[in-house]
Amino acid sequence: MTNTILLLFLIIYILYITNSYYVRQVGVQKLLLIVLLIVHFSAMGFAYSNTLAFPEYDAFSFYKRALNADSWISLFGLGTSFMSFLIYPLVHAGVSLFVLFLLFSAMSYQCFLWYFNQISGYNRKGIVSFKRIPIIQLLFLMPSLHYWTSFLGKDALIFFFLTYLLFEFKNKSKVHFSHLIVLIAFILLRPHVFLAIIGAFVIYLLTQKNILKSIKIKLSILSLVIMSILVPILMFFTHIKTLTFDSISKKFYEVNDFASHGGSGISLIETSYLERIWLLLFRPLFYDAKTNYQYVISFENCIVLFVFVFILINLFTKKMKINIEKDVKLALLSGCCILLIIATYIFNLGLASRMRAMFLPLLFYSLHQIVYFDHEKNT
Numbered sequence: 001m002t003n004t005i006l007l008l009f010l011i012i013y014i015l016y017i018t019n020s021y022y023v024r025q026v027g028v029q030k031l032l033l034i035v036l037l038i039v040h041f042s043a044m045g046f047a048y049s050n051t052l053a054f055p056e057y058d059a060f061s062f063y064k065r066a067l068n069a070d071s072w073i074s075l076f077g078l079g080t081s082f083m084s085f086l087i088y089p090l091v092h093a094g095v096s097l098f099v100l101f102l103l104f105s106a107m108s109y110q111c112f113l114w115y116f117n118q119i120s121g122y123n124r125k126g127i128v129s130f131k132r133i134p135i136i137q138l139l140f141l142m143p144s145l146h147y148w149t150s151f152l153g154k155d156a157l158i159f160f161f162l163t164y165l166l167f168e169f170k171n172k173s174k175v176h177f178s179h180l181i182v183l184i185a186f187i188l189l190r191p192h193v194f195l196a197i198i199g200a201f202v203i204y205l206l207t208q209k210n211i212l213k214s215i216k217i218k219l220s221i222l223s224l225v226i227m228s229i230l231v232p233i234l235m236f237f238t239h240i241k242t243l244t245f246d247s248i249s250k251k252f253y254e255v256n257d258f259a260s261h262g263g264s265g266i267s268l269i270e271t272s273y274l275e276r277i278w279l280l281l282f283r284p285l286f287y288d289a290k291t292n293y294q295y296v297i298s299f300e301n302c303i304v305l306f307v308f309v310f311i312l313i314n315l316f317t318k319k320m321k322i323n324i325e326k327d328v329k330l331a332l333l334s335g336c337c338i339l340l341i342i343a344t345y346i347f348n349l350g351l352a353s354r355m356r357a358m359f360l361p362l363l364f365y366s367l368h369q370i371v372y373f374d375h376e377k378n379t
Contacts, residue, residue, distance in 0.1 A: 002093040043146035044105040059152040066091040104156040108149035111163040136368040170327035196341040200333035328369040335362030
């Protein structure tokens with residue numbers, strides 16, 4: 001009964017938010033919404049079928065762990081354990097794996113609509129547009145983004161939390177209880193990513209001219225306190241007993257040994273930090289693709305690389321004075337900080353494709369707003 005009720009609720013919710021967005025749009029944006037709907041839930045179907053074919057995938061592991069747990073509280077922990085903790089009540093209420101997939105897909109679909117809502121207002125013919133559609137808006141349709149964000153897993157939740165907090169920051173000036181709940185869940189799911197967000201927020205505060213120095217100091221101290229609390233949590237999460245060079249080096253070599261056993265593993269020892277940043281952003285890129293899936297990702301990465309280079313050249317040659325609003329600045333800083341922290345340990349091409357869902361949408365959004373803000377201002 002619970003399964004049926006939740007399924008009906010999700011279908012109604014998806015139709016409702018789709019229709020709400022559809023009636024506010026005109027012309028090609030309506031067609032783009034239909035494409036988004038098809039791409040996103042087709043990716044969910046593909047992800048679900050893959051999970052059934054390969055039960056060792058994370059999604060099935062989360063479900064099975066929640067189903068077989070002795071108690072709800074026994075699942076409370078960081079990362080993977082917390083995922084099982086979150087779905088435990090639903091699993092024991094009879095909610096199926098498919099409906100859980102649909103639940104997480106609906107959450108990430110809402111995120112894409114939030115981004116589309118911000119971007120669709122800039123659809124006039126002009127800079128980096130195709131058929132009156134901003135090119136960067138088309139990048140949000142990349143299948144791999146939808147595959148990983150429509151999964152039953154941490155990626156969909158982190159994508160939702162990042163997008164929700166970004167636009168809450170844009171639209172609201174006060175902190176609400178719901179924000180704190182999201183932040184706590186964020187910490188428990190991926191503490192190192194949350195650490196990157198805190199770092200981005202500190203940089204944002206220190207570089208804002210319209211914030212009083214006294215407020216900057218107080219907020220920076222608060223952020224540093226949060227970061228100091230997160231460090232022991234990360235040590236526990238990574239099984240580092242003491243914060244020394246030797247213990248960190250040992251963990252580094254353990255991760256490198258683990259990576260060497262994978263089919264698309266990347267040696268942390270033989271690659272530089274800059275190479276791993278390139279890996280996260282643009283690899284595989286045809287020359288290192290080994291599977292059909294990696295060739296599809298290579299095509300996506302090639303497009304992203306071209307668009308990024310084109311935008312940067314355009315900004316440089318036209319010598320645009322870049323003026324960005326607070327949400328755009330925070331999105332850019334957050335995307336860069338997440339990219340930089342993941343680059344310290346990324347060891348697998350497949351994992352790189354998965355991790356992009358955490359920072360590429362933020363970078364897409366910030367680049368779009370920078371380009372179109374200046375373009376609209378100068379036309």
